[in-house]
Amino acid sequence: MIVGAGFAGYECARTLSRQAKGAAEIVLLNPHDYFLYVPLLPEVATGILEPRRISVSLTGTLPGVRLVLGEAHDVDFEARQVHYTDPEERKGSLPYDRLVLTVGSVNKLLPVPGVAEHAHGFRGMPEALFLRDHITRQIELAGAAEDPAERSARTTFVVVGAGYTGTEVTAQGVRFTDALARQNTGLRDGGPRPRWLLLDIADRLLPELDERLSRTAERVLRAQGVDVRTGTSVKEATQDGVLLDDGEFVASRSLLWCVGVRPDPLVDSLGLPTDKGRLCVDEFLNVPGRPGVFACGDAAAVPDLTRPGEVTPMTAQHAQRQGKVAARNVAASCGRGAPRAYRHHDLGFMVDLGGLQAAANPLHIPLSGPLAGLVTRGYHLMAMPDNRVRVAADWLLDAVLPRQGVQLGLVSSWSVPLDTESPEVARVPGGPTA
Numbered sequence: 001m002i003v004g005a006g007f008a009g010y011e012c013a014r015t016l017s018r019q020a021k022g023a024a025e026i027v028l029l030n031p032h033d034y035f036l037y038v039p040l041l042p043e044v045a046t047g048i049l050e051p052r053r054i055s056v057s058l059t060g061t062l063p064g065v066r067l068v069l070g071e072a073h074d075v076d077f078e079a080r081q082v083h084y085t086d087p088e089e090r091k092g093s094l095p096y097d098r099l100v101l102t103v104g105s106v107n108k109l110l111p112v113p114g115v116a117e118h119a120h121g122f123r124g125m126p127e128a129l130f131l132r133d134h135i136t137r138q139i140e141l142a143g144a145a146e147d148p149a150e151r152s153a154r155t156t157f158v159v160v161g162a163g164y165t166g167t168e169v170t171a172q173g174v175r176f177t178d179a180l181a182r183q184n185t186g187l188r189d190g191g192p193r194p195r196w197l198l199l200d201i202a203d204r205l206l207p208e209l210d211e212r213l214s215r216t217a218e219r220v221l222r223a224q225g226v227d228v229r230t231g232t233s234v235k236e237a238t239q240d241g242v243l244l245d246d247g248e249f250v251a252s253r254s255l256l257w258c259v260g261v262r263p264d265p266l267v268d269s270l271g272l273p274t275d276k277g278r279l280c281v282d283e284f285l286n287v288p289g290r291p292g293v294f295a296c297g298d299a300a301a302v303p304d305l306t307r308p309g310e311v312t313p314m315t316a317q318h319a320q321r322q323g324k325v326a327a328r329n330v331a332a333s334c335g336r337g338a339p340r341a342y343r344h345h346d347l348g349f350m351v352d353l354g355g356l357q358a359a360a361n362p363l364h365i366p367l368s369g370p371l372a373g374l375v376t377r378g379y380h381l382m383a384m385p386d387n388r389v390r391v392a393a394d395w396l397l398d399a400v401l402p403r404q405g406v407q408l409g410l411v412s413s414w415s416v417p418l419d420t421e422s423p424e425v426a427r428v429p430g431g432p433t434a
Contacts, residue, residue, distance in 0.1 A: 001082060001096035003072045004264075005030035005058055007038075007316045008297030009102035010385070011323030012330075017064040019331050026064060027094060029084055031071045031425050033058050036125060037384050039316060040391070042168045042352070045128040046135070046176035047403045049394045055125065056386045068094060071422060072103065072266055077290055087425075098292045098330050101279065102323065105261035105298035105314060106423055114237035116419050119257040122165055123423035127416045131169075131256070133407040138253055139177060139194065140405070143186030153251040155187070155194040158242050160234055161258035162200035163208065164351065167217055169256060170198045171354040174224050179403045196226045197250060201233045208313065209349055216359035216368040217351055224354070257418055261314060263299045265421045275301035275311060283341040285326045294330060296322035296342075305343040318344060320383075350376040 002009050002016075005028055013028050020026060034055040043049040058067050070084035070092060081093045107121035120134075121127055135157070142154035157177065159170045177194035181187040198221065200207070204214045205221075205228065218228055229244075234255075236243040241251040263277045272287060273280040278301035279287060285302065287293040296302060297319035301311040312318045325342045332339040350360035356373035360366075367375060377395065381388045415426040 001027045001029065001094060001098070002100045002102060003029050003082060003266075004102040004104050004297070004299075005035050006102060006104040006297060007319035008104075008323035008326070009100070010035040010056075010058075010062075011320050012100055012102060012296070012327045013058075013062050013065050013323075014385070015324050015327035016330060017062055019327065019336065020064065022064055024334070025066065027066050027068060027096075028058065028062065029068045029070055029072055029082060029094065030058065031069065031087070031422060033067060033069060035061075035385065036424070037380075038123075039168075039352075039383075040380060041122065041125070041128050042165075042172045044125070045122070045131040045169065046172040047132060047405075048172070048398045049391060051125060051129060053387055053390050053394055054384075056384070061386050068092075071425075073269075075099070075101075075266075075270055077293065080292075096292075098333060099294065100326050100330060101266075101287075101293070101295040101299055102297045102319075102326075103264035103266050103299045105263055106265065106421055107257065107418055108260040108262045109419060110259060112234055112237065115234065115255075115257060116417070118237040118239055119160070119255040119418050120413070120416055121257050121418050121420075121423060122169060123261070125424065126411050126426035127423060129408075130411040130413065130416045133409060133411065134254065134413070135173065135177060136180060136405050136407040139180040139184060139187065140407075143181075143184040143191065145186075148192075149251065151187075152192055152195075153241065154253050155181070155192050156197070156241075156250060156252040157194065157254040157256070158197045158199065158234075158250060158252050159256045159258060160199050161260065162198050162202065162205040162228070162230070163258065163260065164206070166198060166200070166256070166258035167205055167221070168352050169258060170196055170226055171217075171221060171224070171352065171357070174221075174226055175354045176403060180405045183402065183405055193225065198226055198228050199232045199234065199244070200230055203230050205230065206351060209351075210361060210366070212366045213349065213351060213359040213361060216366075216372075217353060220353045220357050220359070220368075261298060267299050278311070283343075284329050284339050285322065285342060286329070292333065294326050296326045302342055305341060306345055312342075312344070317346060317349075350379060352376050 037054040070086040074083040279295045298314040348362040356370040358372035358376040360372040
């Protein structure tokens with residue numbers, strides 16, 4: 001049984017399916033029926049890719065794996081059962097012989113007044129769809145507004161957190177709003193240019209990456225008109241804007257919270273040892289004291305054998321590779337093959353900065369500009385398990401056709417609260433409130 005179909009869970013299920021070849025029952029428990037290729041989520045939020053392009057069907061790409069739709073809420077290790085709730089709020093339980101916990105992560109919250117009420121995260125498809133509609137709506141309302149102060153507030157977008165997500169959302173967002181403003185008569189003729197602020201308490205963008213990538217990203221964003229402010233954060237959020245910790249009040253209707261992630265709340269409920277909220281595991285991804293239980297991805301504190309004393313960071317690159325190792329070790333526990341310790345030397349990182357602009361260091365060779373952009377897109381196409389042609393077609397269409405400024409209103413602000421424990425599922429009336 002595999003709980004969660006993020007990068008780690010999907011790769012674990014796929015690898016196990018190929019190894020088992022029908023000799024074992026593989027059950028995948030997940031709240032929805034697709035694997036989400038999260039690195040391209042900013043392109044969905046800004047009108048480049050359609051939502052299904054980065055949503056890979058689980059039943060269509062995982063032959064030999066039985067999908068159960070539901071969200072795990074408890075694990076009975078003594079009875080070897082996982083208790084879950086399905087999309088229609090029915091309770092159920094599933095037995096297991098081997099268990100792999102890959103429940104992922106949710107938005108990281110900080111005790112900043114007003115943030116939970118007025119900010120939105122960026123972890124799942126519902127949040128991306130909401131943001132796409134919200135940005136379009138704000139530009140259209142600004143074009144119709146007669147009050148200059150209201151126009152300015154509606155065309156000001158504040159992003160908190162200059163890691164991967166915040167930087168890429170800002171880079172794609174500024175290009176999207178510029179395109180929408182050029183199409184809007186009320187803003188095209190003398191209206192204010194949309195303004196984007198990118199804030200981070202750290203002293204540079206992308207603090208977890210090489211400084212050369214940080215400098216490249218900042219240079220590109222500033223050239224696009226982004227107001228980059230390091231060493232700065234939000235002191236308070238209101239429906240009219242945000243108060244910065246330096247005392248400045250920025251009038252805005254859009255606050256995007258990208259300060260990081262925390263393990264799924266299920267981890268806390270298990271009663272197992274944790275390290276900064278992540279399940280403690282050994283280098284073989286075993287949960288100590290629980291035979292037959294494995295964990296990997298964002299939910300697990302996997303020892304980093306390349307940096308003794310540290311754990312691997314919460315990245316898709318690690319999660320995907322840990323999923324493969326977990327599958328091999330599950331098979332080894334059943335008598336097929338030998339267990340393998342997780343060890344991975346990163347092959348470099350890349351950050352999409354919009355258009356053909358990117359910052360990348362494949363094999364630790366620093367690149368920037370169009371070449372880095374091509375490398376970044378090529379990597380994404382190779383890393384995606386399916387839908388490559390569809391993604392490439394959307395990129396081609398975006399290069400030759402204008403963006404579509406249309407809001408469908410499918411996801412409301414109420415449906416995607418920042419403090420949700422399930423960012424991958426939109427809240428609905430009559431359903432759970434978190």
